Amino acid sequence: MNKLGFGFLRLPLKEGGGTNDYDWASISEMVDAYLALGGTVIDTCYTYLDGCSEEAVRRCVTARHPRDRFALVEKLPGYYCKSYADCQRYFEEELTRCGTDRFDVFMLHWLNPENYARAEQTDQFRFLREKKAEGTARRIGFSYHGSPELLDTILTRHPEVDTVLLQLNYLDWEAPGIESGRCYETALRHGKSIFAMEPVKGGTLAVLPEEARQLLCAAHPDWSPAAWALRFVQSLSGVETCLSGMNSLAQVKENLQPFEPLTEAEHALLFRAAAVIRGATKVPCTGCAYCVPHCPQHIPVPEWFRLFNEVSRYPEEGWKILPVYAEKSAAGGKASACIGCGACARHCPQGIDIPAVMKEAASVLER
Ligand code: SF4
Ligand code: SF4
Structure with a gap:
């Protein structure tokens, strides 16, 4: 199995180039390898890489590969939308910037308490429904950073949503402020298809404290810490796609390797590693609540x-x-x-x- 989606969030720059001087040739090579190895999902957003992420989609994907060869995930920057009309304006700009006439999954970007309130004020869920009805968005959803309770509220009020994009990884599973596990359970309970982001926690789970690294290495010397992290998320039932922001051809090739879902023992081992990673904490509070x-x-x-x-x-x-x-x-x-x-x-x-x-x-x- 491999459910890896290619997140266009950490693309390689030209060597010695400026801030937005992206290496289009290398990105195209990565895209070609990704598709050749069976990958099908490309993920972008209006705000990623100052708009260069969408430019990369146009230059390296839509201009070079048949449109039915991949699914495109796009997100509306609803936090910029002061009115319903703004939603359409951004949507049209996104289509142009990506060089496409439709999105396969179209999401509201980054719902949290504040952005969700704005989404309701400006009727952004109605906008999603309209795009789906006209066929320019095949499926609709939102990416989410908030409590499981708010997620439950949103999904209860908006059953029309097909999918949610959640931060899922073994370190955040019980982490306060993120609560990956409870958000995951909430989305499952509502019967939503789940897209996962930050499976390697922005690279944190690719480089582990030595004790945690050894723990995992003893079980599978040939698996990298990043491979463990990706396999954890992809083994979760209900996770349709696991988005990873890859920035080299080597990463694409390593991450697309097929694998068997993790066993219960391997899951348990990851949670032991998570405890070790959390070990060097600033405040050694155990959460007993005696105070x-x-x-x-x-x-x-x-x-x-x-x-x-x-x-x-x-x-x-x-x-x-x-x-x-x-x-x-x-x-x-x-x-x-x-x-x-x-x-x-x-x-x-x-x-x-x-x-x-x-x-x-x-x-x-x-x-
Ligand atoms: S008493 Fe309070 S501060 Fe101390 S470990 Fe327990 S919960 Fe943490
Ligand atoms: S108010 Fe007093 S009891 Fe409460 S956290 Fe502060 S020091 Fe502790």
Whole structure:
């Protein structure tokens, strides 16, 4: 099996070239290899690579291969749309930039609490339905970065959606702020086809701490950490396509290798590796919650510490994690509400200086 989709998000630049000086010849070679090895899905978005992602689709895919040879996934930058008319304007621009007359999967990009509110205000789901009815979008959906609860709300209100694009990988499966596992279960419960993004967590799971690497290597010396990560996601039932942003021919060839779905033992091993990866965390909070009932400010201490750990370990993910904190803390109990009384710390079996860490957490989570 191999369900790998080619995400046009990390394309190679020309050696010594400028910021947007992409290596069209190499990208074309990667596309040719991808299709020759059985790949069928190309993924892009209006905002990827400052528009160069769509240019790459036009130059390296649609201009060079029969249109029925691949499926094209495109996303509407709904956060830029101030009106319903804006949706059509961006859609037409996307068709032109990609050099196509239709998209096989058309999604609203990056729904989170704020972007979802705008999608409702400007009737973006009606826009999706219209595109599907006229045949310029074969299937419709959205990419998602938010809580499982909000995902459930959206899918309940919009059963017309065919597919959702979720961040899925073994490290984020239970990670606060992402909760891959619960989002996955929610999409499955609603009977949606699932597209997966960030299976290697932006490359994080390609280079592991030594202990985690050895753990995996002992089971399969010939599998790279990235191969483990890709196989985890592709082995999940309900996952139709696993998008990966490849940037070299070697990566395309390695990632397209056929494989058997992971066994239960291999899944379990990955979760052990995940625990090791999480091991070097900023705050050694175990989430026991012994401190919580003692807080006069009703601060959910372990929850904020989990988010703080996450954003400290992956600062580049802050754009996703901080809105989740904002959503969860909107009703009260913000980290900055801590008055430093220390009532919590006396109950912490890990001996954490909770008031001090909370102050640091507030400065990061509420920046
Ligand atoms: S120090 Fe802060 S977190 Fe701890 S109990 Fe007091 S207010 Fe709550
Ligand atoms: S008592 Fe300590 S280890 Fe337990 S949840 Fe609170 S901060 Fe975390």
